[in-house]
Amino acid sequence: xxxxxxxxxxxxxxxxxxxxxxxxxxxxxxxxxxxxxxxxxxxxxxxxxxxxxxxxxxxxxxxxxxxxxxxxxxxxxxxxxxxxxxxxxxxxxxxxxxxxxxxxxxxxxxxxxxxxxxxxxxxxxxxxxxxxxxxxxxxxxxxxxxxxxxxxxxxxxxxxxxxxxxxxxxxxxxxxxxxxxxxxxxxxxxxxxxxxxxxxxxxxxxxxxxxxxxxxxxxxxxxxxxxxxxxxxxxxxxxxxxxxxxxxxxxxxxxxxxxxxxxxxxxxxxxxxxxxxxxxxxxxxxxxxxxxxxxxxxxxxxxxxxxxxxxxxxxxxxxxxxxxxxxxxxxxxxxxxxxxxxxxxxxxxxxxxxxxxxxxxxxxxxxxxxxxxxxxxxxxxxxxxxxxxxxxxxxxxxxxxxxxxxxxxxxxxxxxxxxxxxxxxxxxxxxxxxxxxxxxxxxxxxxxxxxxxxxxxxxxxxxxxxxxxxxxxxxxxxxxxxxxxxxxxxxxxxxxxxxxx
Amino acid sequence: xxxxxxxxxxxxxxxxxxxxxxxxxxxxxxxxxxxxxxxxxxxxxxxxxxxxxxxxxxxxxxxxxxxxxxxxxxxxxxxxxxxxxxxxxxxxxx
Numbered sequence: 150x151x152x153x154x155x156x157x158x159x160x161x162x163x164x165x166x167x168x169x170x171x172x173x174x175x176x177x178x179x180x181x182x183x184x185x186x187x188x189x190x191x192x193x194x195x196x197x198x199x200x201x202x203x204x205x206x207x208x209x210x211x212x213x214x215x216x217x218x219x220x221x222x223x224x225x226x227x228x229x230x231x232x233x234x235x236x237x238x239x240x241x242x243x244x245x246x247x248x249x250x251x252x253x254x255x256x257x258x259x260x261x262x263x264x265x266x267x268x269x270x271x272x273x274x275x276x277x278x279x280x281x282x283x284x285x286x287x288x289x290x291x292x293x294x295x296x297x298x299x300x301x302x303x304x305x306x307x308x309x310x311x312x313x314x315x316x317x318x319x320x321x322x323x324x325x326x327x328x329x330x331x332x333x334x335x336x337x338x339x340x341x342x343x344x345x346x347x348x349x350x351x352x353x354x355x356x357x358x359x360x361x362x363x364x365x366x367x368x369x370x371x372x373x374x375x376x377x378x379x380x381x382x383x384x385x386x387x388x389x390x391x392x393x394x395x396x397x398x399x400x401x402x403x404x405x406x407x408x409x410x411x412x413x414x415x416x417x418x419x420x421x422x423x424x425x426x427x428x429x430x431x432x433x434x435x436x437x438x439x440x441x442x443x444x445x446x447x448x449x450x451x452x453x454x455x456x457x458x459x460x461x462x463x464x465x466x467x468x469x470x471x472x473x474x475x476x477x478x479x480x481x482x483x484x485x486x487x488x489x490x491x492x493x494x495x496x497x498x499x500x501x502x503x504x505x506x507x508x509x510x511x512x513x514x515x516x517x518x519x520x521x522x523x524x525x526x527x528x529x530x531x532x533x534x535x536x537x538x539x540x541x542x543x544x545x546x547x548x549x550x551x552x553x554x555x556x557x558x559x560x561x562x563x564x565x566x567x568x569x570x571x572x573x574x575x576x577x578x579x580x581x582x583x584x585x586x587x588x589x590x591x592x593x594x595x596x597x598x599x600x601x602x603x604x605x606x607x608x609x610x611x612x613x614x615x616x617x618x619x620x621x622x623x624x625x626x627x628x629x630x631x632x633x634x635x636x637x638x639x640x641x642x643x644x645x646x647x648x649x650x
Numbered sequence: 651x652x653x654x655x656x657x658x659x660x661x662x663x664x665x666x667x668x669x670x671x672x673x674x675x676x677x678x679x680x681x682x683x684x685x686x687x688x689x690x691x692x693x694x695x696x697x698x699x700x701x702x703x704x705x706x707x708x709x710x711x712x713x714x715x716x717x718x719x720x721x722x723x724x725x726x727x728x729x730x731x732x733x734x735x736x737x738x739x740x741x742x743x744x
């Protein structure tokens with residue numbers, strides 16, 4: 150039962166073939182069985198979840214399943230990344246500085262899940278403050294990749310991706326600032342969707358880089374991601390950057406064919422710096438799309454070579470400002486060794502933040518400091534305009550642009566953690582999307598058999614072959630319906646099977 | 651453009667981070683690597699380009715300047731490291 154997709158579970162719950170309590174129990178059995186190795190969750194809420202599931206069952210029974218018309222996620226066990234507030238639960242951002250912080254309210258996106266009847270089973274691990282690409286920057290635990298315990302799950306939503314891949318939930322909310330939903334989804338063989346900036350409210354999401362952050366689903370299938378997006382999308386007056394958009398059904402186009410759809414492959418993201426095995430798997434997926442009638446052409450995105458540098462200046466600048474609130478005064482860790490106010494700030498922050506967070510605060514503070522603002526921050530924002538222009542040119546001619554989600558499959562623990570620049574390079578394909586605010590999705594399109602060591606499957610019974618490869622599709626602003634339509638075609642055309650732990 | 655360990659110390663002070671000598675040395679080196687990489691940006695001519703501060707154009711959002719009480723004041727205060735009544739206690743400033 151825990152191996153079902155969200156959509157399949159939804160149908161069984163509605164039809165009375167199973168109960169929400171049974172679904173929740175199966176999820177917690179799976180969690181108990183696999184968490185000692187996977188370590189996807191920072192906390193779980195078994196008692197509350199079972200109570201909520203019981204209420205969901207009563208509603209389903211008394212209405213003969215009709216309650217699910219009003220509450221599409223009724224009785225579905227979901228998780229959230231631990232940088233989103235859920236009333237009266239700890240929100241740590243995997244940082245020592247927030248250890249013990251109790252959410253005084255619930256984030257809008259999470260509240261919408263609850264209003265739709267979802268049962269929240271727990272909060273998942275991440276790189277501290279969502280800064281990282283491997284979840285190794287968590288102050289609390291190392292999440293492992295369910296496909297290979299010697300490898301990272303990606304990041305920063307590594308716990309979310311691992312929990313979905315290990316069937317420890319039926320979907321999870323993540324956040325994506327430079328690829329933090331899509332890259333771990335790619336590494337763990339699940340679907341990860343970053344919606345258009347402003348489609349989903351960020352109220353209650355702990356801010357990292359405010360002009361780039363966006364909440365979105367990690368799910369077992371494209372259809373599941375669409376079902377979750379249906380619930381969380383929409384304007385929220387608590388987030389002034391959320392955009393008023395007409396309500397859409399994001400599942401509407403999923404079954405439509407893609408005959409005549411024009412898809413551009415980004416030349417720069419299929420050449421140097423991309424692993425051969427990844428490139429081959431993507432090429433096979435392209436054949437699959439051609440067979441379904443899509444028109445595939447290659448385009449150049451010359452500005453992309455500047456995206457990574459621009460991103461790290463913009464994101465760290467915004468982070469240095471956003472993280473100024475962690476000062477040991479009103480919440481979070483307070484140093485016991487401070488003699489005056491200034492020392493209280495400096496020591497509380499130094500003791501509470503981890504190495505990568507400090508590094509980014511340093512870079513961002515430098516980029517914004519007197520004399521350097523024009524050379525770094527302003528320059529980066531101008532480069533951002535050029536990247537946006539490149540995308541606009543592409544979308545004048547194409548329905549979507551395509552690339553690998555990441556230049557490699559999941560890498561090993563320790564491989565990149567001491568070399569910040571090489572870690573940053575693993576986000577090269579996802580970062581331009583955030584700079585332009587566009588919707589992007591990672592869909593598993595196969596496994597890269599040749600690229601991996603013999604350790605694959607050591608935590609797995611019956612799994613063979615290599616590690617998953619994610620294919621990234623990007624569409625124009627608010628074109629999520631079309632994005633999901635093409636993503637579903639990728640899914641149909643690929644020979645990929647989810648892992649079963 | 652390279653930064654010295656003194657520059658890094660100045661930035662750490664601006665960022666209100668009490669860093670050890672070892673941390674300062676490491677960050678100086680790593681920031682120089684990252685900033686050297688960022689020099690790439692200068693190869694792109696942006697003289698005629700306007701900056702993008704917001705990826706999706708929404709214009710300036712205005713709202714009425716109206717006070718609304720947060721519904722869970724107790725929830726906010728419980729997170730304070732040192733609270734007296736409805737105040738957060740800090741070391742003496744004056």
